[in-house]
Amino acid sequence: MTHRVAGIALRSLESLILVVVLVGLWQWYTAAHHPLYFTPPGDIWRTIREHWLSGQPSKLRTAVEPSLRRVLLGWLIAAVVGVAVGVAIGATRWLAPYVDPLVHFLRSLPPPAILPVFLVLFGIGDRMKIIFIAFGIVWPILLNTIRGVRSVPVLQLETGRVFGVGPLRRLFQIVLPAAAPQIFAGLRIALSLALVLMVISEMVAASGGIGFEILQGQAAFDFPGMWAGIVVVGVVGLLLNGVLSLVEGRVLGWHRGARAAAQ
Amino acid sequence: MRDEESVLEVRGLGHRYGDATSGHHAIGSLDFAVRSGEFVSIVGPSGSGKTTLLRIVTGLMRPGQGSVEVAGRPVSGGVPEDVAVVFQDYSRSLFAWMSVRRNVAFPLRNARCSRDERTAESLAAVGLTDFAGRYPWQLSGGMQQRVAIARALAYRPKLLLMDEPFASVDAQTRADLEDLALQVHERFGTTILFVTHDIDESVYLSDRVLVLSSPPARLLADVQVDLPRPRDQLATRQLPEFVRLRAEVAGLLLRQRDPRDETGPAVGSAEEMPAWA
């Protein structure tokens, strides 16, 4: 028992030690040499505490909240559209050779290249950012859903038909669960892409948001502010990925088990 | 042979994959009927369209020629309500994301009767009550096939089709599953059409064995099996009648391999060769 506890403690120590060492090195170097653009971690933390976590109004409200809203709404819209259209395309087999190249082309379109279009068509508000994010990230979700739906074993679909199960239940109980591992892979790629697009859209056109704060910090020579924004972007990404992994773990628990059993 | 009680009637059934020149003529012409409560096996060389036949009966595909009636209603296009299937490939016909219980309950959504009760009853019938909460991939191959059987039972089909259901389990499990099939037949009075390429198995289980020729398949013989029931793995297989029937069916199939025979090439491939060869 004590052995196990000691083992766990040792391993968590092991996994944290490099973080501590790196942060320590950074602190020591910046404190000793005062490089212009690199802020000591202590200062970054103080900035985060004083301006992001508290303050009137705190940037948690003025920056993190709008950014999160944009990312989540854009991602949700892309998820719904991508999965719905992906299922439709994936299930219509004869359509494949007609739409596949088109979808691959649209996926290859770098979203930042058409950012001006979104700016002009939808203005500089939240609506533009959400639509831009959704449009930019829908492709990996769409592609993965198509792939997932196409790889549902025929035998499983036929099992549904033989037992007289209607199309709606076949969709929700067979097609979507069977394609879920691929769909989740798409959702994960889309999430990290959404963060990139969120930041760039806020840098190009915004009066609030984490991306705006980072750029603002740089322009105003407020380097602790800039670093605080970078750290916050990382934390937001970490949290969103973590939540998605949790959901994925619950929804796809069977998949991991089945894969492990197959090996 | 056609009478009121027929659960399945197959008339003039033929099927060819692909076009006339390069395609594969799987089924030449088949006529047979299965009466209510019968246990009928189909044996035949691989490629003789046994799976094709079952797919036609379940309405998953349309035949090239001929017609099929299940419980007096023609199977055309749609999937008939009264048919359930146990596929050979249990690992893929079960849903990995559903527990054993939910897999078994899967066909029951539209049924009026109490779902839970029927699920429990089916699971008990195959001896898996204690495994209801597990997932299929946590079970052995034989147990997975039991789940597939329970699922088919829960559906209460008039006709249960089984396509080489025990071909990929070990010998001991196979014997157990054969006895399970017999039990189910006895207890629920289910009509069963059982495809296999194991001659022993076909004789051991059935009331009749339909022997198919190599493709294009036709009916070589309809062998009546009048072995006493209940059957027993050791006692039944030692009966002189069992040995005679087995030899008869084997002889029919072996003659298929005679090079002078004009019906076609040798039976199946090496790994598909039945145990007696």
Added chain:
Amino acid sequence: MGVAASRLGGLDGVRLARPVVRTAQGLVGGIAFCALWQLLADRHFVLAVYFPTATTTLRSSFFLLGHRDFWVAIRDTLHAMLEGLAISILIAVPAGVAVGRSDHVYRITRTVIELLRPISAVALAPLAILVFKTGIKPTIFLVVWTSVWPILVNTIYGMRDLDPVAYDTARSFGFGRLAILFRVALPNAASYVVTGVRIAISIALAVAIAGEIVAGGGQGIGGWIGKESASGSLVPVYAAAVIVGAIGYLINRLLELVEQRALHWHESLRTEHGR
């Protein structure tokens, strides 16, 4: 596949080669898309300069191909992207091998990797400008930052995913540690590295352009688009997007081919590990 394919394939009794049929079908899909676009744009929901028709856009794309400025911009963007990728590979592959080889190093570095990975590249753009000033360098830095992670993570995974039986077999033949590394572990990891590179490339172009927009000082496609869109008409933006999309499409397709080659032997065993 399906009905339409076989009908096309058997046109006039001539059996057309499969790739030809496929290409034709893809073109049909593309043309249908353009027709829809044309119809929508012709209704003038928005000003034509903001939402031009497909024909206007494609004609404009065609003219762009003759523009020297545009080609210079493309060259700069591809340069940033490729140099960034090359640097990422040089960093991430050796690092991944080193980390993946030892459980100890893996456990020690894992947290740092997991903490740094979610920092999206564009967030670092303002810092990149400060450190690397103007020109192509900030953009290259952003591409490197984005590309390093998928390559690193896939390489680590490839190193750790070595079948213990393969390892034991090699040892039973008396291979030393170094021989096992070069003759067993690295070949095993190679296909994972390729997958990592493919994932990296599929985002690198977007990040390169994003970098040029916020930190590029007017260089590359990002800079070019910025200048053009300031002029009031979006037609050149649409036209450029079509060409850039086509370039991205070719790159992605080429990579998929390479990957298929590299992976054909264990297609079913792998999973992709994040971006």
